[in-house]
Amino acid sequence: MEFCPKCKSMMFPVQGSSQCRKCGYVKEKEGKDESLVSKAERADREVTVLEGNIEQGLPTTTVRCEECGNNTAYWWLRQLRSADESETRFFKCTKCSATWREYD
Missing domain, CATH: 2.20.25.10 (N-terminal domain of TfIIb)
Known part of the structure; x- marks a missing residue:
């Protein structure tokens, strides 16, 4: 999570850069091409059943x-x-x- 250096609001990802929704400051992405969002998929749900004492x-x-x-x-x-x-x-x-x- 990044914060705007001008107004200290939270920066949001916009097409390869980060942008402040409050003041409009744009920071270009630095370094490697890494994804900002991680998605994981769960195929099955596990239900824990307690038996016994x-x-x-x-x-x-x-x-x-x-x-x-x-x-x-x-x-x-x-x-x-x-x-x-x-x-x-x-x-x-x-x-x-x-x-x-x-x-x-």
Whole structure:
């Protein structure tokens, strides 16, 4: 990324040179003929599937399970609503595996 030496705005690539959209300053390309844009193509998408005991890496907290009365549960956060709203906290009891959520 380059910046204009006159007005300090960002320079944009235009046909082998860089040009400032604010003041119009043009800087010719120097050196080798290298591309300013890199494009990569992904043929297949990989989906990670977690199987087995996923609780092994989750943190625990002290919270009371309404199902069995146990005081320890795993917890994790998920963004379920729009990005400007708070995350939803999920809990899973370490004893009976009951799952519930808590909203902030």
